[in-house]
Amino acid sequence: MNANWHVCSLVVQAHPRDMSIISNAINALEGGEVAASDAETGKMIAVLEADNSNTLLDNIESVRQFAGVLAVSLVYHQQDEQGEETP
Template structure:
């Protein structure tokens, strides 16, 4: 049995007037959290976690589809896998 854990950091750009709505929508995505936002520039730093790369990619795509999002840039990705050997 193996366990996988994926985490990524994203920079999300929106218009300053949409930052509250976009931030709430990002926080509603599973395993997602807006860590820092700059209301003056419309930039949000987002952390996403998932149990598989497919789930993480689906969440990133969901972020891109949020109304008001202008751009999503991947700035960090890490994958950890642990496995247990069975006799």
């Protein structure tokens, strides 16, 4: 069995008026969570997890496309691969 795990954190800059909608949309993504946000500045930190890099990249692109998002910056990415060799 081979298990992959990807996690990344993003800084999302958004229009302050759209923070709630964007936060809900990120939380609705599978493996998505808003870890912190500041409605006054329109900044939030999002954490995304996925089983593969394509899903992770698709979710990052989804966040970029949400209405009201001004910028998305990748701050951290980690990939872990765990597997068992079969005889």
